Amino acid sequence: MSSEHHVLVSWSGSDDESKPLIEILNRLGYPFTVKTEDTTQLEIVVESDSMRGLRDAVDELLVQLSSLED
Numbered sequence: 001m002s003s004e005h006h007v008l009v010s011w012s013g014s015d016d017e018s019k020p021l022i023e024i025l026n027r028l029g030y031p032f033t034v035k036t037e038d039t040t041q042l043e044i045v046v047e048s049d050s051m052r053g054l055r056d057a058v059d060e061l062l063v064q065l066s067s068l069e070d
Contacts (some may be wrong), residue, residue: 005054009044024064
C-alpha cells in the first residue's frame with residue numbers, strides 16, 4: 001500500500017491581490033479553491049507520494065508565490 005502526503009496552504013487577502021496568485025497556481029497546476037466573503041481566501045492543496053517530494057513541492061510553491069513580493 002502506497003502512502004500519499006498532502007499539505008493545505010491557506011492564503012487570504014483582497015480580490016486584487018489574489019489574481020496574480022491564481023495566475024501562478026493555474027500555471028503550476030496546483031489544485032485550489034477560492035472563497036470570497038469579506039476577503040478572498042485561497043486554499044491550495046499540495047500532494048506527493050513521499051515526504052521529501054512534499055517538502056520540495058511546498059518549497060517550490062512558496063518560492064513562486066513569494067516572487068510577487070519583489
